[in-house]
Amino acid sequence: MSLPIHAILPQLRAQLARQRAVMLSAPPGSGKTTVVPVALLAEEWLAGQSILLLEPRRIAAKLAAGFMARQLGEEPGQRVGYRVRFESRVSSATRLEVVTEGVLTRRLQDDPELTGVGLVIFDEFHERSLQADLALTLCLDVISALRDDLKILVMSATLDTGPLSRLLHDAPVLRGEGESHPVAVEYLPGRLGPQPLPRELAGEVATAVVRALREQPGDILAFLPGAFEIRLTAELLRGALAPEGVLVHPLYGDLNLAAQGAAIEPDPQGRRRVILATPIAETSLTIEGISTVVDSGFKRQPQFDPNSGLSRLTTQRISRASATQRCGRAGRLGPGHCYRLWSLGEEQGLRPFDPPEILNADLCQLVLDLALWGVTAPEGLRWLDPPPAGHFSQARELLQGLDALESQGGLTPLGRMVAELPVHPRLGLMLAHAQEHGAVALACDLAALLSERDPLKSRDRSADIEERLHALAALRAHGPAAARSLDADPEACRRILQTSSQLGRLLTSRGRVKEKGISVGGLLSLAFPDRIAQRRPAGQGQYKLSNGHGARLAAHDPLNGCEYLAVAELDAGKAEGRIFLAAPLAREELFALWKGKIRKEEKVYWDEESGTVKAVCLTSLADLTLESAPQPKPDQEKLLSALLAGIRTQGLAVLPWTEQAQALRSRLESLRDWEPDAGWPDLSDGQLLATLEEWLAPWLTGLNRLEQLKKLDLAAILASRLDWRQQQELERAAPTHLQVPSGSRIRLRYAPGQPPVLAVRLQELFGLTETPRICHGRIPVTLHLLSPAQRPIQITSDLAGFWQGAYHAVKKELKGRYPKHYWPDDPLTAQATARAKPRS
DNA sequence: CTCTCCCT
Incomplete structure (x- = not known):
């Protein structure tokens, strides 16, 4: 069998023999995952050492290992093996080990020299998961400090190769061909703005799907942001398509295996199918028989906010790389067609690549992993994209507050224990503390529940985590039907129990019980002390979190009456978070558990x-x-x-x-x-x-x-x-007042930025030759000259000029109106008076 | 209006 990748194998061999690191960029369908690792097993420079192949998903790891083993005429566990969580097929004969990301990180932590390994291959590196980025950084550290003979091969589909090549000391970049059929792209710009409502989006997608059914043969795969839009679109399509006998299948991660299987397999009766999928169908799942893709251009992504320590789901435009990937899903069988619900112009505005997860994630686990590695600041290592400083310090402060890290960033004994548990550090801390309270089994169930998908599927499910615990108990005691009767998915429950028992094995018989009794809410508060929620006095389902943020329960949630909740999962929301998983926390227990952090102060x-x-x-x-x-x-x-x-x-x-x-x-x-x-x-x-x-x-x-x-x-x-x-x-x-010739003391009016004003009857000024001045003669006052009835007649700051000029006209007029008053012809020699006429 | 994936 010949695949496109065979064409560049000789070049790849030659480069790897000379170089420490090589990059191989080839589109899907090139065969790189299964051809390259096996082809390198016999290289001389490997000197009998083994190869580690990193795959981003368990299923991909197992499939790749199985495929390669059979090519060698073997079963997995001989020369080719795999190791994923809960399952491994490796032996002393294994030379090529396919691992998933957590396994590689753990392997590096346990044996930083990677003893016996000559080459680490990173597959699908363009996905840029947090763990793959971290593993690459740690491998580079291993090479520079301990193992200058270790080699690295980074394989990817489309990737911005420049920065990575530089990080790998100018590693050569080889490019391979893919094997796929041409896909015609058609743009259907619609009315979708940058933030479309789910209903608008579903309407546009449904319209495009109906058009695709008319114009193209075969099955159709449509990409939508999430389950909600998928449900809306399915309703619209079922209404429109029922008579035509077209099948509509939703496909997203929360569906059980049977439903996912139904979406992936072609219809045995050969009816046409429309699959409405989240990005799960971009890389994780491959659907048989697709020839047409409808791409909404949106996806839902978590946005981590280091200020609140919470994530929020946001619906965003996809990247051009993502659009290319989606398009390619139509060309696996033969020539295909792809409808894009945007315009060529809009396409120019799309980001070229998805941002790497490390820029947008909760970094708790990374900070703890680095501390276990012996590094307290990210600057000490080489990154393709370093973790953002704000996110890093948020995680560090959280871990310090939980007593997992020293103030300098080093691990505490508690932190060391937590770093070795395969759960989020918050949950690891809960497990560690549960030992003191004699509640390990309960804590294992809780940690597993919070690490896996929610087993309750009904749309009006309560946020009460105890309902999930009941479902787990029912499954344990009475089997799948009992879980199903509580509206829980037995498959999801079984996965949780599997995780729980793995945690239980890691924890048993460690530590001694110091305290007795703790509730579910109490345990959760140990993991999420920043998410202890207090009901607002007047609010309906509204709570305040201990980190200061607001959060809300769904309107009819039975948890609504609780004064305190320990919240495990919530979406940060725009103004107020939405609580998805929580447990009641009794006031007495809150005080008892947190007495060390409770403060009394006068305010x-x-x-x-x-x-x-x-x-x-x-x-x-x-x-x-x-x-x-x-x-x-x-x-x-x-x-x-x-x-x-x-x-x-x-x-x-x-x-x-x-x-x-x-x-x-x-x-x-x-x-x-x-x-x-x-x-x-x-x-x-x-x-x-x-x-x-x-x-x-x-x-x-x-x-x-x-x-x-x-x-x-x-x-x-x-x-x-x-x-x-x-x-x-x-x-x-x-001065407050000025004395005028009549003998009156007249108030001066001051206003900032203006000269002072002296409002005075004209007759009180007879005999005064010059305008009065204040401030040591520097500031002339402004005279508001008044009639005998205190009406303003003239405003002037030149009294001498007034007497000579305007006075005579004024006098004539006033004399007519106030004949009993004193109107001398020569005001300069006349006697001033505060009355009608001067006393004789 | 609950994305996806992963861990000795």
Whole structure:
């Protein structure tokens, strides 16, 4: 049998003989997975050592091993073997061992020299899983420190080869051909925006599928983002296609094996089929007999947020690499056709490749693996894409908080134990602590449940994890039918039990029971202390998490009545997370389990609603307030700063700004304008608010409510900011009043940025030749000249000019209106008066 | 409106 990959085998052999690392890029169907490893077994440089072949999935590992073994006329476990979780076929004769990712990481940790291994092959490296990236990084570390004879071969479909080649010290890149048939691509741009609603998306896909059925022969594979859109599309299609006898099969990971099998196998009666699939059909499952693909262009992906430590599922546009991969699914049998629900223009906007998982994942396990490797900072190793610093430190802080890591990043004894358990570190910690509580068996079931798919499938299932435990118990005691009667999938339950018993074997007889009794919720809280949830007082199914974030139960979930929950799984959501798995946590148990982390503190704070400062004694666990009691004798300093905080939120207007206080402030502000270098204090709003502690606080002793502020003498308080000399100078340079020739003392009005205003009846100024000035003669006042009835007549800052000019016209007019008043012809020599006429 | 895969 000849495959395209045979053409480049000689080149590959030659390069591997010379180089430490080689890359081989070839599309699906080239035969690289099964041809290359066997072909290299007899190489001289291998010197009798074995080859490790890394596959991303168990099923692929077993299939590849089986295929290669049979090519050699053997069964797996002889020269070719495999090792995946729960199952291995290897012997002393095994020279080629196909492993999955977790097994390789474990192997590296147990034997960093990779004794007896001469070559590690990374298959499907373009998938860029977190574990494959980590394994490559660790292998590079092995080569540079311990094994300069170890070789690496990275095989992939389309991959951005440049950065990887550089990481591998300019490894040569060989390119192979694939064996596939041409696929015609047709663009069907629709109405789908960047964030389509599930209904819109399902409608577009259903329309395209109907068209494909009309225009193309054979079975059709449509790619949708998730199970929800698949259900919607199936409903639309079943309505439209029922009479034509076309079969519609959903296909996604949560389906049981029988349903997946039905979607994968051709129909025995030869009826046409439409398979509606998630990205599971992109690489993990191959469907027989597909000649047409309909690609929605979207997929659902988790988005990790290091701020909350939570992931959120988001529906995103796929990459061009992903679109190519999906398209290729139509060309396995013969020429195919692919409908893309976007335009050529939109295609230019797609990312060329999917981002590697390491950029977007929870890094707890990676941080722990590195610590076990002896590395506390990622900078110490060489990465294709280094783990993001924020994600890394979030994971590190979480593990430090759980006592798995020292403050320097090294493993604690507890952390070492957890690092060796095949579960997420959170669950490993729960298992470790469960030993002290004598609850290992229960904890194993819980850890397994949370590591595998949810066994409950009904759409209105409760988030209560105890319902899953009941299903497991039913399966153990009475078999599959009992589990099914509880709405649980027996297959999923069996997988959980398998994981649980593996964990049980790893944990038995370690440690001694120190404490007795712990509930399911209690155990979960040990793994997820940041996700202890407290019901909000008024909320319906709304909770607050101990990490400060909000979360919500489905409306009719029976868990709704619980005051406290330990939440194991939730989607971060946009504003509020959705709780998918949780268990009730009794208040007494919460206090008992977490007494070491529960704090009591006095909190004095500003209560907006009542306009007062309140003082309480709080019992809290992280961001949750467990108890709150009034504090009769609050700390004076805290009281004061809470009151100041209240003033800050309300603004300066809550202070009693009497006319006098305002005038004082205006005078000082004006002076600051006129004499910027004279050291006058800054009394602007911003500055006053910023320096409340300095100028206002000393006057607030013993006060705790806003209304008490009304008693303050603000003018005196502001004046006290000036020393004695400044106060004298203020009176001289910016007086409150000016005396005019009539003898009256007239108030001066100050406004920042403007000259002072003297509003005075014209007749009181007779005899005054020049405009009055203040601020040591530098600032002329603006005169608002008034009629005897106090009506404004003229505004001027040039009194001499007024007397000479405009006065005579004004006089004439006013004389007519106020004949009893005194209107002299020569205002400069006339006697000023505050009355109608001067006293004679 | 619950993606997918994986672990001595």
